[in-house]
Amino acid sequence: MAIQEVRVSIKPTLPDPLGNELWNEIVNSLRMTSIKQVRTARVFRFEGITEDQAVYLAENLLCEGIFELYRVNAPIITDTPWLLEIAYRPGVMNPEASSLRKAAEDLGIKGLVAADSSREYAFYGDGITPRDIDLITDRLLVNPTVQQVVREKPRTLLIEGKAALTQVIPVRSMSDDELLAVSRDRLFLSLEEMRHIQAYFRELGRDPTDCELETLAQTWSEHCFHKTFKARLIVNGTERPPLLERLREATRRLRHPLVLSAFVDNSGVMAFYEGWAVCGKVETHNSPSAIEPYGGAATGSGGVFRDIMGTGQGAKVIASTDMFCFAPPDTPDENIP
Numbered sequence: 001m002a003i004q005e006v007r008v009s010i011k012p013t014l015p016d017p018l019g020n021e022l023w024n025e026i027v028n029s030l031r032m033t034s035i036k037q038v039r040t041a042r043v044f045r046f047e048g049i050t051e052d053q054a055v056y057l058a059e060n061l062l063c064e065g066i067f068e069l070y071r072v073n074a075p076i077i078t079d080t081p082w083l084l085e086i087a088y089r090p091g092v093m094n095p096e097a098s099s100l101r102k103a104a105e106d107l108g109i110k111g112l113v114a115a116d117s118s119r120e121y122a123f124y125g126d127g128i129t130p131r132d133i134d135l136i137t138d139r140l141l142v143n144p145t146v147q148q149v150v151r152e153k154p155r156t157l158l159i160e161g162k163a164a165l166t167q168v169i170p171v172r173s174m175s176d177d178e179l180l181a182v183s184r185d186r187l188f189l190s191l192e193e194m195r196h197i198q199a200y201f202r203e204l205g206r207d208p209t210d211c212e213l214e215t216l217a218q219t220w221s222e223h224c225f226h227k228t229f230k231a232r233l234i235v236n237g238t239e240r241p242p243l244l245e246r247l248r249e250a251t252r253r254l255r256h257p258l259v260l261s262a263f264v265d266n267s268g269v270m271a272f273y274e275g276w277a278v279c280g281k282v283e284t285h286n287s288p289s290a291i292e293p294y295g296g297a298a299t300g301s302g303g304v305f306r307d308i309m310g311t312g313q314g315a316k317v318i319a320s321t322d323m324f325c326f327a328p329p330d331t332p333d334e335n336i337p
Contacts, residue, residue: 001047001113003157004054007076007120008063009041016040022121025140034132036125041076043085043120044100047157048113061103077122082133084141085150087118091159092146114157118150145292167210171198186210187217266307267315279315281307297322 010016019038026035044062046054054072063070070076077083088094100115121141123133142149169182171194179194187194197216201208208216218224229244240246251262260277261269267281283303305317327336 001156003154004046004049004051005073005153006044006046006054006058006062006070007041007072007074008044008058008068008070009039009076011067011069012039014067019121022136022140026136030135030139032132032135034125034127034129035123035136037123039077039122039124041120041122043087043118045116045118045154045157046100046104046112047115048111049104049109050111053109053111057104057107057109060107077120080122080124082123082128084121084123084133084137085118086121086137086141086147087116087150089146089148091161116154116157143292143294146295168207169210169213170207171213172202172207174198182213187213189217189220193220261311265312266310269311277315279308279311283307297324 016039019040022040023035023038026032026038042062044057046057049057051072058070058072059065094116096117097115100117101112104112104115123136137149141147171179171182174182176191176195179198180191183189183191183194189197197208197213220227222228226244230242232242233240241249248263251259258271259268260271267279270278270280272278281304283300301320301322304320308315308317
């Protein structure tokens with residue numbers, strides 16, 4: 001099926017906020033002086049519709065005519081050779097893509113089978129070299145875990161590929177040391193938890209697949225299951241209720257007049273002044289930060305934003321804090337889990 005392309009950019013006579021932000025990072029973070037200006041454009045691709053339908057979407061959905069202009073199946077930035085397009089890798093969820101499909105459907109567009117979006121960056125200046133562009137790409141634009149530079153127009157927006165092989169993990173016959181080795185390699189569960197998994201699959205009479213083990217590890221992870229909050233601690237020989245229970249009980253007992261809601265809605269709510277209230281939410285997030293730190297942190301922040309907006313009839317997100325905890329940088333290798 002044909003792919004229709006719509007490019008949208010801010011009018012050349014107006015400032016480009018995203019381009020200016022990137023230019024400031026280039027100058028202040030990379031100390032690069034060859035780049036004098038950056039302009040950007042959004043790229044939208046639609047598979048299964050006609051060019052006339054693409055024009056309709058451009059004029060009624062994608063382009064704000066007061067300060068933007070668009071081109072269909074044609075370049076929109078043509079006055080510099082230094083042009084990059086950055087997109088999500090195939091198979092990585094692009095949140096904008098589902099919104100594009102839904103909006104097109106709401107506008108009565110028929111035949112759309114797939115949609116995607118990306119962004120172009122145009123660089124202007126004297127003495128720009130390929131090394132400059134590579135440095136900007138690697139340091140500021142592309143997260144190689146989820147993004148890529150688009151070299152040519154895709155043949156299709158539909159996901160193509162082969163499923164990976166499923167691996168069966170023989171946990172039923174493993175010793176304790178072997179169970180811990182599997183845990184260290186991919187699960188980060190305790191020996192007791194690994195023994196529970198082993199006993200369960202012995203009862204089933206089969207071994208689990210790698211996907212099943214990953215699902216159990218995710219479900220029992222600190223992030224999802226809050227094992228620290230729910231754990232029963234033994235302090236000086238005395239078992240104490242889990243921290244979460246103690247926090248709830250202390251809050252209930254105090255009944256502070258400024259606490260409007262606690263442990264009930266998606267976030268805590270505190271009275272502010274003149275009928276206003278402030279919501280607060282904290283989220284733990286320890287993975288996938290090791291593999292993808294920026295995305296891991298963004299997922300944690302996104303969860304907090306979601307829960308603030310989902311409190312009551314909907315609260316407004318006004319600020320965010322983020323805290324990272326690291327081991328001492330001089331920790332010996334043998335002590336690193």
